[in-house]
Amino acid sequence: MKITKIVVHCSDTPNGRETSAEDIHRWHSEQGWDGIGYHHVVKLDGEIEAGRPMYWQGAHADPFNKNSIGICLVGRDEFNADQMRALEGLVLSYKAEYPDAQVLGHCDLNPAKTCPNFDVKAWWAGVKNRSLD
Template sequence: MKIIRLVVHCSDTPNDRDVTAEDIHQWHKERKWSGIGYHKVIRRDGTVENGRPEYWEGAHVKGYNSNSLGVCLIGRDEFTPDQFDSLDRVLTRWKDKYPLAEICGHRDLDPRKTCPNFDVGEWWEKNSAL
């Protein structure tokens, strides 16, 4: 699988509610999917949980899953500093493995979406460790 995009999502759950990768896995199974569609989940306290293995095609952006990895921030539009620190670490690791991959938000690939409710490209330029 050739990875050309690293896509940031949000769970669109209340900002004060902590959700786990297992919770999302169950929700996605209830939708008759094969399980969690994201490769990583970042909880409110910054804990990074694994979703699908990276070698498995994701199910997070229709039309783009075959060549992307997805990470999901828990919350709707107010993310914690710990979450942003973890997001930076996840994306930095992925960029080390896939240096040509573009970093973007779900909304950048689907104009009907607002997820993750911030400009990922702008955030990455200002805050990345690279």
């Protein structure tokens, strides 16, 4: 599978309420889906939980699932420093493996969405600029 996109999402749960990959798996299963659609979930304390295995195509940003990695931040529109540090490390590790992959928010692929409710492209540009210093 050629990864061309790393897509950041949010769980759209109340800010500050912990949610796990297991919770999201259950919610997605209850919708009749094939379980959790994201490959990773970043919890409030910055812990990164595994979601869908990497060998299994994600189900998070149709029609881009085949060539993308889905990362879900717990919360709606307020993400703490622990989460953002964890997200940065995770994305940096994937960019090392897939250097040509774009880093995007779900809303960049689907204008009807606001998820993850921040400008992922601008955030990533800031990360890249810091790493060049």
